[in-house]
Amino acid sequence: MSPARTAVADPERLLIATFVAAADTLVEDFDVVDFLSTLAERVVELGFASEVGILLADEAGDLQVLAASHERTHLLELFQVQREQGPCQDCFTSGTTVSVHDLEQERERWPQFTPRALETGFLAVHAVPLRLRGTVLGAMNLFHEQPGGLDEDAGRAIQALADVATIGLLQQREVHRAHMVQAQLQHALNSRIGIEQAKGVLAERAGISVDDAFDRMRRFARGRNRKMADVAGDVVAGRLGTDDLPRRRR
Amino acid sequence: MVHAQRLKLLEAMASQPTGPETLRLCAAAAQLLGAAGAGLTIAVDGSTVELGAATAVGAQLAELEFALGQGPATTAHQDGVLIEVPDLALDRMWPVLAPAAMALDLRAVVSLPLRRGSIRLGALTVCWADPGARDDEELGIALSAGRLALDLVLAMQTSQPDGQLDEILADGAAFTAPIHQASGMIAAQLGVPVGTALTLLRARAFADGSTLADLATEVLGRRLRFDTEPGPDAGPTARPDPGPDIGPDIGPPTGSGPGPP
The missing domain is CATH 1.10.10 (Arc Repressor Mutant, subunit A)
Known part of the structure; x- marks a missing residue:
């Protein structure tokens, strides 16, 4: 892990590399925590903050600490989340950037968070929302050991990083959803094919039509409260024979 | 640019006669690209392709591909990249399919994998009666159609209960x-x-x-058998299958395998 305020030989290249990593959310082994941890470390390496923490809302809408450049930041973020108080919480709720140039002045605003942050060694903080139009996914917290604001260039770069991270996260959620549908589609197709195959197997063994074969399997499945696809699988595998699937008695 | 192409496709889809969206997408793609036909195929177990929807000629090519186990949709699906063959007469990729497709009066094909990241569902294949390479504009429309096809299939299947195949997709694959x-x-x-x-x-x-x-x-129709035995004389209880025999009575439901419950 890099110490804060490391001089970077080529900040532009590092920035580009960060963008590329953010756009790379479509790869198979994309991991949200790795991605956000890298982002947090990069923001520190680029000299935009002493330390960085990133929080995302869970399904219930509660913020969770997903990544932090340093352990003490992690603890401070956890404290914010537990007390539901602090710049990150305000940023997430409002969906807008919260900038505090001098934390000493904000003891009343966050009576529990501010002393804790000062104690940790931070004098200024910037919370940037991870948002796309109306959707706020979470927030990125930039902590500074010196008082003061971000200059215009740094502000723009941070906002751009937050935007790319947001798009990456949204894409990843979409991909995850699509994965589930894909698995479901394959399962449904396989079930369907398996049933057709089983009709043929049973029709041949019992010397009956495929329609009668289907009828026998369906009655058996209903009688035993089993899924057709499972019964079909047993027929194809030879675990269920013609004797097990009696013809209709009228 | 990408937006414009998608809009064009959606407009062309809207102007098609009513029918399943997948079929209208195939027809719209074929119309915009001046193609003989288009077909949407869904892959099963990574290789076998089943038809999801297709125009008449598109279906013929898809059936051919299913029969031969090779072709543009299979390759596009497996390789995960756009496949373009400007002239099937010069193709070396599918030695069996290419001449058979030419016998259907087809000379050129483009196939787009239905792919997003590691998700691969199948392919959208467009075919032409005349040989020729596609220009950038045409490839752009084809790519757009492939993306739209993926979105459509995902959207259609999303609301299905577990194990159920969307009806339109099932109809398409009924053949x-x-x-x-x-x-x-x-x-x-x-x-x-x-x-x-x-x-x-x-x-x-x-x-x-x-x-x-x-x-x-x-x-x-029992007019053709693959074993050497003569005629379909198997009685209702005949079990020529030499596979594992559990006996005439099955026990409690066994789930999907003989292993421990």
């Missing part, structure tokens, strides 16, 4: 049902896995120069 049934019969005749039976059926269709569908009809 393979008799082929899978025939594979089941052959598997029982020979005591081989159904996958092997399908391969044998394909080989026979190729050797005889008949279509897979026609051959399946013969098998299902």
